[in-house]
Amino acid sequence: MGKSSTKRDPQPSAAPSTSSPTNNESVPVVNSLGRIIVTFIIAAVAIYYRLQPIWRDDPNSMVLAAWNQTIGTSGRQQQQPCSPNHKIVFSGCEPAWCGRFLIDRLVTPAEVDHLIRIAEKGMALGGGAGGATILDLHSGALSVGTKFANVRVLAENNNIKELFSYEDLKLYRTVKNRIQASFLSHAYHIKVNF
Numbered sequence: 001m002g003k004s005s006t007k008r009d010p011q012p013s014a015a016p017s018t019s020s021p022t023n024n025e026s027v028p029v030v031n032s033l034g035r036i037i038v039t040f041i042i043a044a045v046a047i048y049y050r051l052q053p054i055w056r057d058d059p060n061s062m063v064l065a066a067w068n069q070t071i072g073t074s075g076r077q078q079q080q081p082c083s084p085n086h087k088i089v090f091s092g093c094e095p096a097w098c099g100r101f102l103i104d105r106l107v108t109p110a111e112v113d114h115l116i117r118i119a120e121k122g123m124a125l126g127g128g129a130g131g132a133t134i135l136d137l138h139s140g141a142l143s144v145g146t147k148f149a150n151v152r153v154l155a156e157n158n159n160i161k162e163l164f165s166y167e168d169l170k171l172y173r174t175v176k177n178r179i180q181a182s183f184l185s186h187a188y189h190i191k192v193n194f
Helices: 026-055 109-123 151-157 166-187
Strands: 076-080 098-102 141-145 147-150
Touching (some): 098 166, 109 166, 141 151
Antiparallel strands (some): 141 147
């Protein structure tokens, strides 16, 4: 029998450190990252100075509410002169005032979520050629390319038996009537019950 030799593995060498500044592979990454950061800072400064005149207070404007301010259900309004083009078609049927009106909690967060789901279901069947897709639940009009189509017909053509449920349409009608009643109450001082 021959001699058996046991060969020992050499000591493992330490792995090259990727955080070492002398590592040639990390230099392009650091340079690219540095350029991106500098470009971002320059863009942020340019945007800030470009938009600064917009952020300044305009002495002729009134802020109705800050984004984080709660107005409540009584609302807040800013009166402005009515347009000279406003035509009174029926005597006694003119607004009590013209302006802007802001109110909180007219539509609940749960109702907003449900309305978004309704819109997503309908808009999935269309898509306007421009920047926005338009869905009018009242008439059923949906933008498709450069034209409008009836969303109910599109649903039938896609073998969708019930695009909008009874609950969907009931919620839409309830929210629409609530907004309409609030508008009539504040702009025309008309109390309505839907």
